[in-house]
Amino acid sequence: MxxxxxxxxxxxxxxxxxxxxxxxxxxxxxxxxxxxxxxxxxxxGDAGVSPPKPTRRSTGQVIDAFAHVVDAWLRAELLLKGTVIHERLVQQYGFTGNYQRVKLYLQQARPRIAAELGIAPDQLAGLHRRFEVVPGAQAQVDWGDEGGILAHVGIPKVYSFHMVLSYSRDPFCCFTTSQDLASFWGCHRRAFAHFGGVPAAVVYDRTKTVVRRHVAPGEAVPLHPEAVAFAGHYDFDIDVLAAYRPTGKGRVERQVTIVRDHVLAGRGFSSLAELDAAFLAWVPQRHARTHRTHGEVIGVRAARDHAALRPIPARPYVIADRHLRHVGKDCLVAYAGNLYSVPARRVRHRQLVEIRASAATIAIHATVPDTEGNTLLATHQRAVGRGARVVDDTHWDGLPDGHTRAVTTTDPAGHGATGRRRPGHETARGPLQALLTRAAAAQITVEARPLSVYDQIAQASPFTNHTTKDVTRE
Incomplete structure (x- = not known):
């Protein structure tokens, strides 16, 4: 009105x-x-009737200047959340409108973009159980599969590791190319350093890096020996959920989705370092938000959570995934689809060696120590992906390298058929000289004889005369 x-x-x-x-x-x-x-x-009407409500102005007048940006984001990620779009418009483009303006625009833009792309957006909803703990009491851990987000730079698979403090919902995330034992516990060390301490307990599902084997419901879960050693070193308890109970760690389950929506969706990256940096740049925005469950600012609540964490040991515990492998004839050892070299002078073909793989390095040890008690044969940086060959050239010292191989089209000694050196003969000195010489047969001296010599030989041969007489009689 x-x-x-x-x-x-x-x-x-x-x-x-x-x-x-x-x-x-x-x-x-x-x-x-x-x-x-x-x-x-x-x-x-009665006296309490109010005047007609004023007509809303079109939201297109407010957000119209940013419509092309929002449409581009929707074409890259149709289900990109409205809160994320509003957040990015404010941070990157100085948008001054409120979230409702963006929400109303998305109501008409999302179906239009979906029709252009020939797809329909899925409306997904899930339920999870919530509970509260005291500061520093618990963290939850989970993996996220980010697929081929870096496939264009030769990294076929990327995984996201997530740890969330249950009291404050303070998140941590880092990205790896493997979910093996060394990478899993290496990510724990990075998370503890990020939070500045260790929680009293960490909740896991039944992942093979924590559980040695699966058991029937109600039975005690046998833990992986490395998980027990790591938890003992950092002084926290391992809490393994019952089978098919993802709601038991709903905080971290939700965090995986939040990171994908706010950090990864609609963006391009070229390395793991860029992925990690994007998450760290987003953390202050997350800390500034008021959580809808506990009703406090996450950063304020996180300060109390961090203060209650246990101290990090001065000496880190390094997990090494150990495997036995055979040495090949080329002094290379295969592990996880890649090849690593070992010193040729210290190994033999088919020798059994032990590989100790951490998140960053590959250490190759002999199963029997040498005279000085050492077992380490070689250490390499761990290769990313599969099909790589990591070789230290010094490991092949003493092996034939082909530098003595040579070919020639002439007699290398410069001798004829009689074994005596011919005067004026010179050994070929290069490809051009060999081309001009053509062949060793070209250097052989042939004696010139008159034809009468061959006539005399033919008349003196009794076999030849006998054959001629037979032909005359016939």
Whole structure:
């Protein structure tokens, strides 16, 4: 309703008393400039009837300048959340409108973009159980599969490791190319350093890096020896959920989705370092938000959570995934689809060696120590992906490298068929000289004989004469 309509509404209220005194609807309508039906409608109501609600201005007038940006994001990720879009518009483009403006625009933009792409957006919803703990008491851990987000740079698979403090919902995330034992516990060390301490307990599902084997419901779960050693070193308890109970760690399950929506969706990256940096840049925004469950600012609540964490040991516990492998004829050892070299002078073909794989390095040890008690043969940086060959050139010292191999089209010694050196003969000195010489047969001296010599040989041969006589008789 505009200012004129508001004034006319006040006139209707002012003339209500006149209507009660006997003034007709037509007279009041002429006095206020309103339609007689409108006057009749509001005069027929009681005194508590409010004026008509003002008409909303089109949201396109506010967000229209950013429509092309939002449409581009929707084409890259159709299900990108409205809160994320509003957050990025404010941070990157200085958008001054509120979230409702973005939400109303998305109601008409999302179906339009979906029709352009030929797909329909899925509306997904899930339920999870919530509970509260005291500060520093618990963290939850889970993996996320980010697929081929870095496939364009030769990294076929990327995984996200997530740890969330249960009291404050303070998140940590890092990205790896493997979910093996060394990478899993290496991510724990990074999470503890990020939080500045160790929680009293960590909740896991039945992953093979924590559980040695699966058992029937109700039985005690046998833990992996490395998990027991790691938890003992950092002084925290391992809490393994029952089978098919993802709601037991709903905080971290939700965090995986939040990181994908706010950090990864609609963006491109070229390395693991860029992925980690994008998460760390987003953390302050997460800390500034008020959580809908506990109703406090996450960063404020996280400060109490961090203060209650246990201290990190001065000496880190390094997990090494150990495997036995055979040495090949080329002094290479295969592990996880890649090849690593070992010193040729210290190994033999088919020798059994032990590989100790950490998240960053590959250490190769002999199963039997040498005279000085050492077992380490080689250490390499761990290769990313599969099909790589990591070789230290010094490991092949002493092996034939082909530098003595040579070929020639002439007699290397410069001798003829009799073994004596021919005068004026020179050994070929290069490809051009060999091309001009053509072949060793070209250097052999052939004796020139008159044809009469061959006639004499033919007449002196009794076998030849006997054959001639037979032919004459016939």
């Amino acid at each position: 505009g200012a004129l309509d508001e004034q006319r509404w006040l006139d209707v209220r002012r003339f209500r008393a006149l209507h009660a005194a006997g003034a007709s609807v037509s007279e009041i309508a002429r006095a206020t400039g309103l339609n007689w039906r409108t006057v009749k409608k509001y005069l027929a």
